[in-house]
Amino acid sequence: MRASLHYGEHVLPYEVRIQPGRVIRKVAIHVEPDGRVLVDAPESASEQDIHQAVGARVRWIFGHVAAAKERLRHVLPREYVSGESLHYLGRRYRLKVSLVPNAPTAVRLRGGHIEVVVPQDDVGLVQAGLQGWYRQRSRVVFQERVTAMAHSLAWLKGVPPIRLLNMRSQWGSCSPAGLLTLNPHLVKASRECLDYVVLHELCHLKEHNHSPRFYALLDKHMPGWQRVKLRLDSLADVLLRE
Ligand SMILES: [Zn+2]
Known part of the structure; x- marks a missing residue:
């Protein structure tokens, strides 16, 4: 179920997930990494209960939504430099770019790193290596x-x-x-x-x-x-x- 709440001049949309299988007594609010607001509610909660629970924490929610959007803004654009985070099979890795003159471009998984070896300092080579x-x-x-x-x-x-x-x-x-x-x-x-x-x-x-x-x-x-x-x-x- 989708719903929304007005707060000053802002509109806060949220998605309600009724959780019949789970023993939760209270409404739980999550802000997803992309800024979406998910509300888990027990089957017994009425729409009004849910709306009130969201309303009671509206400042907290707006703070987290703003932070998530800010983070996402910084994710863009990727720079392909050491330290950036990458995902593989559900895990997070750090990108490590190693410059080895005359070596062919190569990528390997090592511990918590995805290491890209490139023969010259060229972002395009790192990007192409990773995509491949x-x-x-x-x-x-x-x-x-x-x-x-x-x-x-x-x-x-x-x-x-x-x-x-x-x-x-x-x-x-x-x-x-x-x-x-x-x-x-x-x-x-x-x-x-x-x-x-x-x-x-x-x-x-x-x-x-x-x-x-x-x-x-x-x-x-x-x-x-x-x-x-x-x-x-x-x-x-x-x-x-x-
Ligand atoms: Zn389908």
Whole structure:
């Protein structure tokens, strides 16, 4: 459920998630990294209760929303210099740029760092090296996950072919003929998020639209997928920008 609250001349939109399975007695308010306001509420809470709980903390919320937006503003644009944060399979790493004259551009994962070796001080080389590395890793990881999942889904006769495509606002899609298109940026998300996207697309090979039968299939193979989707949605801005 979406709602909003007026505060002075500002409008604060928020999204309410009713949590029937969880034992929470109070309304809990979260500000996501992208500045979205999520409100978890027990089933017993009325709309008015929720509105009041949000109203009581409106100054706190505005402070955090402003801070999140400020942080995001600073994320843009990436400079490809040592110390910047990068994501891979749901973990955060620090970028380390190493200058080695005459060496070929290379990328490796070492401890908490993703190290990019470049022969000269050139941001373009670092950027290209990282993009190539993510693409190569995504090919390996996606193939592994799609293969593993395809074997457990009865309606698939084999492992569907995968195509990589950089997209601005979509993680994946699939064609009626069974070609799976996945966004290489997805390899930055956790395995759980990655599996959710793959499963969503593989379910479309049985149910070609978002019908109740489609969601029943998704529920059966990944109970609680909604929570995973919310987490992925909240990270989308950051992961797609890197
Ligand atoms: Zn879909």
